[in-house]
Amino acid sequence: MVILSEWLAAQLDKESAEPAYRQLLQLMQQAILTGRLAPGARLPSSRTLAGDLGVARNTVLHVYDQLGAEGYVISTTGSGTYVADTRPDSAAVSTPTPASAPADEDDDASGASPRGDMSMRGQRLIDEAGVSARQWGAFMPGVPDVAEFPARTWSRLQARLWKSANHGLLTYAPGGGYRPLRRALSDYLRVARSVRCTPDQIIITTGIHQSIDLAVRLLADHGDTAWVEEPCYWGARSVLQSSGLKLAPIPVDDEGLNPREQDLRDPPRIALVTPSHQYPLGMVMSLARRRTLLEYARQHKVWIVEDDYDSEFRYGSRPLASLQGLDESDRVIYVGSLGKLLFPGLRIGYMVVPERLAATFRTGVAELYREGQLMQQAVLAEFIMDGYLTSHVRRMRTLYGERRQLLIDAVTRHFGDALPVMGDEAGLHFVLGLPDHADDRAVAAAAYDAGVIVRPLAAYYSVRQARKGLLTGYACVPHEEIEPAFATLARVIEEHALAKPEKRRRAG
Template sequence: MTRGKAAIPLDLPRPPGLSSRGGASKQDRIADALREAILQGRLAAGGALPSTRTLAERWRVARGTVEVAFERLVAEGYLSRVRGSGTRVSAVVPEAYLMAPAADAHSEAAVAVDIAPASADPARLRRSPDAARDASPTGTRIGQPFVARLADPALLPAATWKRHLAQALAGLKPAELGAAVPGGDARLRARIAAWLGEYRGIACRAEDVFITAGIRHSLDLVMRAIEVRGRRVAIEDPGYPMTERLAALNGAAVAQVPVDPQGLVVERLAALPGIVAACVTPAHQSPLGVTMSVSRRLELLDWARREQAWIVEDDYDGEFSYQAAPLPALKALDRHDRAIYCGSFNKTLFAGLRLGYVVAPAALRAPLEALLAALGRPVGVIEQRALAGLIGNGDFARHLRASRQAYQQRRDAVLERLAAGAAGRYAISGEQAGFHFMLWLDSGSDEAAFVAAAAAAGIALQPLGMFCREARLPPAVLVGYTALTLAQARHAGRALAKVLAGFAQGKA
């Protein structure tokens, strides 16, 4: 008996389809089989797996094929590898989840970043009553460093969008131009559902998708649909200020829940009575940039099942991952239909598009349709049909690939110039994905003074304090890089490094 087999209490069966031609790759089939074994409890947390060599021999595949599958599951947070200890299951699956019916579900990675660098002072408490107003991108402009949350509209060729608009107008019949379907254009809803299934791991149908004007509109509709008035809504702290504002405008009492390196702290959420919904940004937490771990996602879904509460998933920056392929959404793991998924094309295409969507659980489809019928259709049918064409012919996927490459180059340009000009004077987190990263200042630094010094150099920064309510976090600022050209990113990176170096010297 080999060493690998001797260490394993479970003889894993050969995944189906490994001998088939076409369809999913062998590494995909192996990864899917192991993932499902973990989610069904056949591989328990902490349990050891056979070596890749042993499994390759048993399953009659190349060792490299098994290695690729293992690495994917490590990246997703299901497995962990320690030199000398082999590969073990790292995802913790709640007992109730093990009893749920099987579903085609994947999960996203836990990105190991420190929210509070060791050199920073966690004792400061920052509050800003005007944070919801201050954190809005209103008044910012493309090319202004370092505005966060703005896409570069120049990355979508104008000729491409014009062509799809023209084709949409030419193809629409008079009856379609005069129609007002509350949920949105049927063709676009179907294209979004297919896209989400392929790229975000969400199994949904066209009738589950409701077209909106963007994330804020989606959040407002969801708050109304789940009837939050007079009830409690939990939000991340720090978090997206408009979520808190929209909950309050809809008459909800807002409860703050802290965030740690694995995402929203579900243990703290579970201690709060009477929560009707928890609003989260699991892909790239706003603003800290951490990615919610597999274990934490399953724990959150289990909480929602127990409490019959809702999870409102804002897929913030979900399409933009720079260390691996974009990872599936939390909704992809939802086996009890408690997650409400909100997405937007305003960041993947351009801010002026004003087009987003909600993927609603079955229980909320009728309320959302009634709301949209009463409030009016938010997006014109021509734009909707043009976007359906953009998705349908592959132009949208090509645009996302080009955008990821461009944004990664801009991020790298800023990081390289910070390292060259201000090494040892800062820490970075959240850079693995999204439109911004966190720049953590030295312990005891004054955020407001640093932001003012940057503004004097022509740099716009948002202090972390404006996103905090009860959270005690070290001093930091958000650095957005996507709305800059590569040349602007290089120039602004040098300027920011100069501000950092000068600010540190001024403190000394």
């Protein structure tokens, strides 16, 4: 432990503008990931380490809490804090390529395939490019409360930009988007989501759908395989299918994506995952699974598309770090959107691509979509740089947390513990579990007729439905409307999901 303290003390830069908390967190993560701190090693007490480093004890306590939240360490009451064993599963990451697909003799020592980074379709698109350099109500899931958006602030910023009459903001967007916005997003993502990137690696899009579509068009060919979580967001699944990819549904469990042995024997070209908040079930991918997936992607040249759709809204703990921040092999394409943070009609999203692909993606987005909205992008850049985004997210996290609790309380009042609430630790919705005999599609349809919007969990499964439930959103429902709206939903559930099967037949 003395060695650890000495090493940390030598690495900490107390003159840096980077807070000591963030420096110490990154150093300890590095020590664990590189093996300097071996699995099972006991960490010094927070008081001891704070004294050795000359920092506040609360700083060390916050670092230990975050390490625990992200799975780096395990704390045992009365025993101490120990480094968790998150080493990649060697049996999984070393799964050989099937004998029917022999290795190419031209593969170089680094493992790079002659196929390279681009798909044939993507490469053809770039080679032939002609571009120059130059919804709402209870309980709709995934929709923020747009009534709480600081419209006056946005309007003031927008009026200032319009007043300057910058003609450059009224034409098509340059490849990649408005550079000041990319710079602002780069700074925001580094702090809020632990994403490692430069402004040049950020591509501005109209949202997650377009980001996924662009990645698929440039990195995969018709007939290539894509891993998708089972269940997964139907919109993303539709984008992949429409692009001609063969989908391989991979089951999820309490630790996130859990590929089976047969899945590992056939590496996909693309793996679409929601590691920080699985959609729709809400679990977090464990650090061990994250590291295994990254190593598997490195060995088998898999592109990982990380959909980080609403991870800023986490209740009771800090937002978890991105998968991209752990990636040392540049195999992760990170995609996000401002729609759930601000308002869906904004239609501004972003993707973070490996540096070697940045120029390719800038050309691709301009060639395929002829992007615009530069004025909106400029307003958003000012909004972020002036600190309004951070303060808005902080305020909405508190508001959504209150509404989440009100809705959970309503569930408890009506059903006790008969219906489980799943995936409520983060995001803008949770899944309200239903009995195995229930038809969640029929329940959702009946609720819609009664004036309440919920989504059936069945809609998110592609092969078979393992669980029955309703995606129930709370973000866009005012506090005072939650109880009466849920009372309506509860009556529908009692009639269509909790009644005995024979009673439902008689009623029909």
